[in-house]
Structures are given as structure tokens and as C-alpha cells.
Amino acid sequence: MNRTDLLTAIELALNDQWDRAHRTVQNYQDPYACWIHGVLHKIEGDEANSRYWYARAGKQFISSANHKDELQEIRRLLMNP
Numbered sequence: 020m021n022r023t024d025l026l027t028a029i030e031l032a033l034n035d036q037w038d039r040a041h042r043t044v045q046n047y048q049d050p051y052a053c054w055i056h057g058v059l060h061k062i063e064g065d066e067a068n069s070r071y072w073y074a075r076a077g078k079q080f081i082s083s084a085n086h087k088d089e090l091q092e093i094r095r096l097l098m099n100p
């Protein structure tokens with residue numbers, strides 16, 4: 020896992036550049052990258068794909084969860100392992 024790339028992907032997603040964020044996280048398979056990947060597909064509206072990535076991350080998919088809040092939580096966890 021490259022924390023810098025994952026943090027960059029989060030910043031891109033928070034700035035509505037989810038396609039660039041997606042290209043970054045798809046290079047990684049660790050739980051944080053999978054969680055980000057799931058959030059990105061949630062933003063896209065692809066619930067089935069999003070659920071897949073949440074499962075890979077070991078996270079529960081909650082359709083009503085705010086994607087920006089989730090991304091900020093992931094960022095917090097990455098910055099404070």
C-alpha cells in the first residue's frame with residue numbers, strides 16, 4: 020500500500036475528480052484502497068460494484084452513508100495508523 024497515493028485519491032475524490040481517484044486506487048488491493056474504491060463506485064451510482072469493494076475491504080455497505088464523511092474517515096485512519 021502506498022499511503023501517499025491513497026491520500027491523493029481521497030483528495031481527488033473530495034474535489035469531484037473521482038475518475039482520477041479511481042485510476043489511482045485500482046492499482047492497490049489492500050483494505051483501505053478497496054474501501055476507497057467502494058466509495059468511488061457509490062459516488063458513481065454503481066451499487067453492485069460498490070458492494071463488492073466494501074466486502075473486499077471488510078466494511079458494511081450503507082447506501083445512506085455520506086461519501087465525503089467516509090472519505091474523511093479513511094483519510095484520518097491513513098494519517099493515524
